[in-house]
Amino acid sequence: MSAHGAIGTGSHLRRGTPVGDESSLVGRRRQLAEAKRMLRHSRLVTLTGVGGVGKTKLAAAVADEVRRAFPDGVWLVELGTLEDEGLLPQTVATALGLRDQSARHPEDMLCDHLRDARSLVILDNCEHILDSCAALTAHLLRAAPQMCVLATSRQPLGVYGESVLSVPALAVPGPRQSLSPAAADHYAALKLFQRRAKEASPDFTLGPENLETVIRLCRHLDGIPLAIELAAARLRTLTPQELLRRLEERLDLSADHITADLPRHETLRASIDWSFDLCSPGEQRLWARLSVFAGSCGLEEVEAVCSGDGIPEEHVLDLVAGLVDKSVLIGEEHAAQVRYRLLETVRQYGAERLVEAGEKPALQQRHRDWYHQLVDRAEAEWLSPRQETWLTRLQSEHANIRTALEFCLSRPGQTQAGLEIAASLWFHWLCSGRLSEGRHWLGRALALAPEDTVARGKALWVDGWLSVLRGDTASALPQLAECRALALRLRDTSTLVHATQFLGGHALYEGDFRQAIGLLREAVEGHRAAGDRNGLMTALYQLTLACAMSGDPRAADVGKQCLDLCNEAHAPWSRSYALWALGLHLWRQGEPSRAAELLRDALNARRVVGDGWGIALCMEALAWTAASAGEAERGARLLGAAEVVWRSIGISQSGFRHLAAGHETTETRLRTDLGERRYGAALRRGARMGLDGAAEWALYGSSAPAPRPPQDSATQ
Known part of the structure; x- marks a missing residue:
């Protein structure tokens, strides 16, 4: 393997x-x-x-x-x-x-x-x-x-x-055990407290004047690391003696009480209760509200979802900073943005507090509404210079998107919003390689909302499209046929044009190029009349591909229209698909060198966003151009690399009839030019390069950096 x-x-x-x-x-x-x-x-x-x-x-x-x-x-x-x-x-x-x-x-x-x-x-x-x-x-x-x-x-x-x-709690000294500061490092609980205390207060030193206090603190916290870290963070504002007094008051403990009498989960709960009580009312309210987020979130999301009803938006930043200082909230930098997250135990505690405050339904609704708006903005700005920005952002927000979808599909009256979110994420499901997950959410939503609505129509054509891209054309056809029938019942032009387009896409992937061209031309005109640039770009791309694969010379003009639209919009990911389709046209026209130039340009753009599907298409087509240009060794190595990428996304290109002829022609030519032995060896060399190495080699040839050893490629 x-x-x-x-x-x-x-x-x-x-x-x-x-x-x-x-x-x-x-x-x-x-x-x-x-x-x-x-x-x-x-x-x-x-x-x-x-x-x-x-x-x-x-x-x-x-x-x-x-x-x-x-x-x-x-x-x-x-x-x-x-x-x-x-x-x-x-x-x-x-x-x-x-x-x-x-x-x-x-x-x-x-x-x-x-x-x-x-x-x-x-x-x-x-x-x-x-x-x-x-x-x-x-x-x-x-x-x-x-x-x-x-x-x-x-x-x-x-x-x-x-x-x-x-995994046990950390060791703490016994209740009647005398200890010198020098021996404190022998007890892990004291050592952890000391490290975290110095982070909170650089002047902190564990010495004779506070050793017994710290020992009692760690003993009351039962040696649980999270509880110790939350307590030590308080040394920014309290002395160890004040910490101990407040903890004992909170736990109702006498000075010689040993928390080992309590189950450890109760000790942790009590210590988090204590940390919560030491927060300001605003920090407490924000802690509870932050629990609606899954994974991490940015400041913009916190301000939008958690402000109001006692938290003015202008106070959110200071409250976030306070929770970070207290080690309740963790800030991590991602792509030049700080994102915040609660440890899972702390998040669960916050969720309980949110329920107690009676705010959970409202916060879940606000969370869902924010991500609904975010997804709508991303789709509206998709064909724009912000493509890569949106892809990165939605990847970061994927856990929150899942939570928003789960809310929609598990609450009465919310399913239409779930249909809208899942369908508007079509580009996210495609670019992030989550076609199966996209179909999972769409399938659940469609089953829960059988009514004739525009949202259902959109969900049907998106579900059909994802099915086609997964190679499951048999499942796609009923979805697209139902979409068309629904559009006619609703007299909804946009849904009808999309149904026509993806019925054309279905014919394309089935290898019926004549039918595909007819349907896709109709869709192009429909999108153009409606001013739908997203729809127009995808339809032009599919029409270019259908013309190219059938040898129709109109591919050049249609492809140029598609490329011009992408260039005008400064949309790099979409542009890469226009380049790929035009590259196939040039290859079919007997111009492999010019085709390879376009395909390398497309490959470079797809690497930036990690588009596995697009990378596989480019590697495959580059193998075809190399074989046609008489570069048999290079073609075989690229074919071997492409096969690895196809396997990594769980697809065999042979399952797509529109690609089958090009692949089979190339494979036959390479076997003839190299002979079985050399062909097999070159194929294996390509497979051993790994994704990064093969892509570098496809782009830069012999000047590419040497690929890493095969055994390391899994971790690249």
Whole structure:
């Protein structure tokens, strides 16, 4: 096997790049060694323990230590915000860098990808979808005998062969144990407190005057790392003595009370209660409201969703800064923007407080409304210079988009909004390689909202289009036929034009170019009359492709119209598709060198946004042009690289009839020119280059940087 085809960054852990913050992993040497030992003897190891005990940090440290034993990749799959268990396989596939674009079930695609891989998959925060995690893990372990799974959960998965490592709280001194400051480092709880305290207050020193106070603090917090970190952050405004007094008052403890009498989850709850009480009323309200976000969010989202009703918008920034200072909220820089997130335990606590305040329904509605507006803006600005910006932003907001969709499809009266959001995200499903997930949400929404509405019509043509792109043309046809019939009943011109267009697209992918050209020309005129630039661009692209593949000379003029539209809009991703279609036309016209120039330009644009589907198309067509230009060795290597990319997105290009003739012609020519032995060797060399290496080589030839060794390509 090779994981060479993994596209994009996903959530993988690069070899040689630390994934755990060593400064935060205190007192875990024994558990680290034990987890490593378990992974040598068991293919499933689950780290269990109460919330806040540090299971995720320990898993990240284990990954750093064992990555050399897993040359095909170490992959982190974050599950804390996943609400729809049906999306678990898609979530894992995305984290592994796979583009879920085939008609096959994502679980089957995962099994094929991992079948011969020596990989480690980390499933983080499994407890809320335990049964689904257990079933998927068991399936993957059976299908892929060399892979291992490291899970974190509050309870074991219950899968045969599972080894369970309970992650304990950090060690604290006993109640009557005398201790010198020099010996404090022997107790992990004190060591962690000291480190976090110095971060909060650089002048802090653990000495005789405060040692007993800190010991009592850590003892009351039962050695739970999250509780200790939240407490230590308070030293920005309080002394250790004030911290202890407030904690004992909050917990109603006497000075010699030992919290070990309480279950640890109750201790954590009490310590978070205490941290909440120490926040200002505005910070408390914002903490609770922030719990409606899944994953992370930017300041713009916080201001839009969380302000009002007691939080003036102009105060949000200061309140966010206060929660960051108190280590309640974590700020991380992503693409020149700071995004904020709550640790999962802290988010769950905030969600409880939101329910108690009676604000949860209103905040969920505001969250949904914000993301509905965001998606509408993205679609309206799609054919513009902001294409790459929107692709990046929607990738960052994917967990929140899922949450908004789940709200729509699980609340009475909200399904129409769910239809609108899922359908307006057509470009996101396509560019991010989430065709299967797009169909998942569209399918749920369509089943819940059978009424004749414009929103249903749009959802039907988007669902049909995604089906065609997955190679599932049989499923697409009924959807598109229903869309057309609905448009006629509603007398809705826009829906009718889109139904016509994608019926033409269906004919194109089935290889019926004559029918495709007729339908697509009709759609082009309809979009042009309506002033729909998104629709016009996609219809012109499809019409160019249909003309090019059928040898119709009108491809040049139609392709130029498409390219001019994209250039005028300064839309780089759309422009790359116009270039690709024009490149195919030039190849069919016997101009492989000119075709290759356009295809390389298109490939470069698609690499920027990580468009796996588009990269596969470019690599495939570049192999055709090389073969036609007499560059047989280059053509075979490109064909081998293209095949790896096709496999990585779960698709065989042979499933698309409009591409089949070009592929078969090229393959026959290369076998003839090189002979079977040289052809096979060149094909294998192309496959070994990996995605990045093959793309660099396709763009720059011999001047490209040398590809990395094959065993590293899975982590690139």
